[in-house]
Amino acid sequence: MAALAVLRRSAPARLLSGTLCVHSRVLAPWRQYQSNRHFSNDKILVEMDESTGVAVMKMKNPPVNGLSLELLTEFSISLEKLEIDRGCRGLILTSASPKVFSAGLDITEMCGKSAEHYAAFWKAVQEMWLKLFGSNMVTIAAINGSSPAGGCLMAMCCDYRIMADSPKYAIGLNETQLGIVAPFWFKDTMTHTVGSRVTEQSLQLGQMYPAPAALKFGLVDQLVPEDKVQITAAAAMAQWLSVPDHARQITKPMIRKPIVDRLVKQREADIDNFVSFISKESIQKSLQAYMDRLKQKKQ
Numbered sequence: 001m002a003a004l005a006v007l008r009r010s011a012p013a014r015l016l017s018g019t020l021c022v023h024s025r026v027l028a029p030w031r032q033y034q035s036n037r038h039f040s041n042d043k044i045l046v047e048m049d050e051s052t053g054v055a056v057m058k059m060k061n062p063p064v065n066g067l068s069l070e071l072l073t074e075f076s077i078s079l080e081k082l083e084i085d086r087g088c089r090g091l092i093l094t095s096a097s098p099k100v101f102s103a104g105l106d107i108t109e110m111c112g113k114s115a116e117h118y119a120a121f122w123k124a125v126q127e128m129w130l131k132l133f134g135s136n137m138v139t140i141a142a143i144n145g146s147s148p149a150g151g152c153l154m155a156m157c158c159d160y161r162i163m164a165d166s167p168k169y170a171i172g173l174n175e176t177q178l179g180i181v182a183p184f185w186f187k188d189t190m191t192h193t194v195g196s197r198v199t200e201q202s203l204q205l206g207q208m209y210p211a212p213a214a215l216k217f218g219l220v221d222q223l224v225p226e227d228k229v230q231i232t233a234a235a236a237m238a239q240w241l242s243v244p245d246h247a248r249q250i251t252k253p254m255i256r257k258p259i260v261d262r263l264v265k266q267r268e269a270d271i272d273n274f275v276s277f278i279s280k281e282s283i284q285k286s287l288q289a290y291m292d293r294l295k296q297k298k299q
């Protein structure tokens, strides 16, 4: 068993993450974490159940869990800690706010800022995706509310998705509705989840799907009443964890590694592309107009 545990924490993690050098950097927080199985940053809360080896990670950035630079950074650090914790085998990702899983990337991080800020922000978005999509753990999204764009991306990175059964809650990659473009690795993640044809149509239209529609074509795997999302995620996790770790962990990268590698190989070019795209005056106008529409919706 010890050998298998080592396998879980070594080979596949190295295959997937593309961020091998971080291990020595995180040793200090890891020691701290060993003595305290619950930890909380400003934007991320982690509750680790040692008896099951399952961590529940809650995003807490009210009102809508916008994926700010701060949240994304805390997310990646927290995930890294769990990834190297031999006692942790599964991660349930959810929201601490009712009604919204995540509103996606915090649009204010992409408006009126410097090129340096856009580059740092995009690097943090990439890092979140590389770590979550490439995770060795079983990852389950407990989607307890709406989940547009970057929120949908996070959910699609997980191995299994359980969503609150309400037509009020919608999920999808709606970037084109904002006048922006989902990059190739968002597209790859959706293609991996639901196939090419649905992805092509969804991305062009920037389509948001109410939960029941999302279930129909497999964007989510299961719908349950809102108050049963967490307990159902725990039950699904137990089922996934009944498979021997080493076999599951060798299988997962067979599918995911080529997708991860595509971004790893062109991270810098992807950042440059984002910065030049988002800095365009026309794109800034488009984002500002979208933010104005969001605010007007309330009046």
Ligand SMILES: CC/C=C\C/C=C\C/C=C\CCC/C=C/C(=O)SCCNC(=O)CCNC(=O)[C@H](O)C(C)(C)COP(=O)(O)OP(=O)(O)OC[C@H]1O[C@@H](n2cnc3c(N)ncnc32)[C@H](O)[C@@H]1OP(=O)(O)O
Binding pocket: 063, 064, 066, 099, 100, 102, 103, 104, 105, 106, 107, 108, 146, 148, 149, 150, 151, 174, 175, 178, 180, 181, 182, 183, 184, 273, 274, 277, 278, 291, 294, 295, 298
């Ligand atoms: C050549 C080019 C090739 C390739 C491209 C190159 C590079 C790529 C370029 C760009 C890629 C960018 C990828 C972007 C991904 C994203 O994730 S963009 C974010 C998209 N998100 C949305 O559209 C969600 C918008 N929000 C909502 O729909 C709703 O808020 C909600 C359904 C999530 C929740 O609804 P409510 O509960 O009714 O809440 P409110 O709408 O009243 O919102 C409360 C409050 O929060 C503000 N807000 C909402 N969402 C965001 C957000 N994403 N970012 C920042 N702020 C947000 C909203 O304005 C309200 O603010 P106040 O009025 O209270 O101040």
